[in-house]
Amino acid sequence: MPTVRHATVALLRELGMTTIFGNPGSTELPMFRDFPADFRYVMGLQESVVLGMADGYAQGTRNAALVNLHSSAGTGHALGNLFTAWKNQTPLVVTAGQQARSILPYEPFLFAERPTEFPRPFVKWACEPARAQDVPAAIARAYHVAMEPPFGPTFVSIPIDDWDQPCDPYPARTIHARRVPESAPIAQCGAALAKARAPALVVGAGVARDGAWDAVIALAERHKAAVWVAPMSARCSFPEDHPLFAGFLTAGREAIVAALTPHDFVLALGGPMNLYHVEGQGPHMPAHADVWLIGDNHVHAAWAPVGTAIVANCDAALAMLLEGPAPAAGRNAPAPCPRPPLLDGSAITDAFVLQQIAALRPRTSVIVEEAPSSRGAMHDRLPIVAADTFYTTASGGLGHGLPAAIGMALARPQDKVIAVLGDGSAMYAIQGLHAAAQLGLSVSFVIIKNGRYEALHSFGRHFGMQSLVGTQFPELDFCALAQGHGVPSRRADDAAALDAALQWSFAAEGPTLVEAVVA
Template identity: 45%
Template sequence: MTGSVLEATREVMRRFGLTTVFGNPGTTEVPFLSDWPEDFHYVLGLHESVVVAMADAYAQLTRRPALVNLHSAGGVGHGLGAVFSASRNNSSVIVLAGQQARSMLGEEPFLGAPDATTFPKPHVRFSHEPARAEEVPAALARAYRHAAQPPRGPVFLSVPVDDWDAPIGDVELPEATAIRGTAPHPDAVDELVTALWTYTKLGSNAPLTNDPPRLAFVAGGEVDADGAVEWLVTLAEGCRAAVFAAPMSGRCAFPEDHPLFAGFLPPERRALGAALSPYDQVIVLGAPAFTYHVLRDGPIPPLPPTYIVSEDPDVLARAPHGRGILASPGLALDAVIRALNESGATVPIGEPGSAGLVRPPAPELSGGLTAELVYATLSQLLPEDAVVVEETPSLRGPLHDHLPIRSRDGGFLTTASGSLGFGIAATVGAALARPTSTVVGVLGDGSAMYGIQALWTAAREGTNAVFIVLDNAEYAAVRLLGEAAGGKKLPGTKLGGIDFVPLARSMGCAAYRVDDAADLSEAISGALNSYGPTLLHIPIDGASPEIY
């Protein structure tokens, strides 16, 4: 191809399916954006962290890398919190950032990015600024492959502003290639099959019950990212295994209404050890073993023998216990199920048993507007294909109790990083990725304000997203965890006084306040059946639940 670097790069973007671009522009991006092609879609957000979070959710639900275009040092700096979240979410986000002209870089010019490639580290898997302008198209292809291949994660590419108009010369542009996951080593498959044989119908030589020996799977976000939830359901049913959600997982990797679902492992050593200690064998799929958030004194129950299957070698290297197997969960599950069937085991073997998870009863209307009532009502009204995006850190317990995620394919997103601001923007990105699905973001008042500008994009793009803001007038997670650690009279936790209805309407969204429990069902039903983005502001009653 001949022509300019810009023309060649746009052709690479077409070949690699990167024609939807999330961005917040600056002057160093003007040449990249000039004469924007008719077949490209530019999704404008009003803050850099917002567009990165949109791209994060979009990449997760399309299972393809998403491109976000940011201004040089200042814009990248604004977006870094969301890049950190994308890293923890294992999300394939390509950050294409501007840079000042090459001829000016030696003088540290205004809006230049000194040491541009070091700025986003260590939260990107690849960071590069091409040495020559003509290398830009190939560098973008390289960034795509780093983002898409396991272990997935964000990447960074810095491009000087004068590169775009430079001649490309006669070069052959890279072609898009299919990228699969990491297959397990045959010896690892044999080892897993041997470990699982006891729990299959023929391996136990008797009808299986929930009596020992017992097997537990711990399912992490990589399972859903691989599109492998159905395979895990098949294997769990074939082995009559309990299935736990990994601590702080950003996706739903097993249907939470399934009778084998055993609940959510807490991010605390003692409680997690107590939950897993009754089992004879634990297999962790697509998650660290394990992620912890709080430290408490006291004896830690010993863990059973554990296997850890992950496509990320760093996860395996960090694990303080267990036997690591480097593999994408989907390919590992497929290989193990095939091997078990070939060896004479029966997978699946029929109706599963019960893991014994008991959920509390649905709350009564007379109890007032509580998080429990909102989640229970939403659970009754959500269609099967719904996508739920969540960012209510202090209310995750009621979410787990009353809003089981039933989807077996990308039906739930939250941030695995704990950095606030993901949820409201991710709801918009999810709605763009799944335009025919119902997408609902359930957000805390504090969390929503970290990225409230996303509502403007939701309206501009005509998304059918629903935003439910649960307003408890505080940063409750900070207060609760602070008090649990012995803190007293913590400043900076009280909010209140935010009226989300006029705020949302000013950015083009329909918005309503719900103050009466009797009106809740009608309000949620109306929002779910509305055209265009709708926000419900729901002040909630009741004491905040204990975290963990």
């Protein structure tokens, strides 16, 4: 007789979720009895790595990824990257094992006492089905909720003895959940844009998620609008070598106002524009600016301090704006954003490493970044010029970039994936190298090694602190760590060695690691 497992496997196959990311424990094993030949199980050596790989894979495939965790302990390990997936608006269906229903009253070993509460508030929906036969329906609902804008993770707790219970088939359904804007507010926004003297667009990650790269370029060019990147945007939504590219907004109130003061109209697309990392004072936006916001996340619309918000997918809204009125006559295009002069490599800095990555990387390569203290240098030296070729963490939490690069390589095997990582960030998920080696993925891990948590030193100076405790780790040897996980590696501490190592890594078919030692 068909079981819960049979019904669930058939459902997952229909939903295109045949890759499972996990680190199995005892309460999950019955899920994998007679594991189907057309499914793939991707093991991570720690649950945070598992979650990060699934995040990268889901973003690369544009479909929800399936994660399998181990009751409370495994879910707890994964929470940091679950928070990042929530902030990234990544669609995930996270499952976790639960002990057998018959012994739950006795608080058994390795059970989850409040399984649906534990991952909150970083999931859109959580459930432990009331009956075994409800497991496929719960997973189907979790999938559809995860794939409804704004995308995000969901969670299903499944008792160990449910999988072998009899169950009728549960065929997949189709739900169309795009957010299409009303015509009247879009017409008002388009009219204000057309009348503006010096308009600006501020692009967030939602533009990339919605596949609106070409539409944003078209709108900017039509209206000669400067294009800024929203603070801490986790995706690239506009080519950074375009003449209308204006730069990156800093996550501080005064800095945002100063950057946008020349503009009398500001349209934020696909993400929060007033995202702050430090305290500030004064207005949130220039008083003279007409501010509009368009994105699929109603929460962003609700807490935005100023502006008229339209909750909609960016591609649908931009298509309507492109049909709007032509811009005012005589509008001048803003001056292009200047590029810094080339560095000669006499000093090996993070800026020089990023410059050489830009010069030597394959044209279609994908950058997955988690080097917080080098973010400014990356903006200056590693321009992203093609759609869907840059990903980073929207949460600021560490340990996402390395496994996300592995998931991205699984999703896009035809592209070279380059993981640009700080040494401190890399250590949060270094065991992910094992998965890259086991799967033979074409990932170049480039570790910018400065021997300390440089981002904290920058913040220390902000708080007037000249010395910090517990932030130094010069002893780390990333080549040894890579080789211990089965990944070939090279160390570079001068310009010639760096270029040779990067060229070797970018040409390799399997995973490689470059330890770039910087001043």
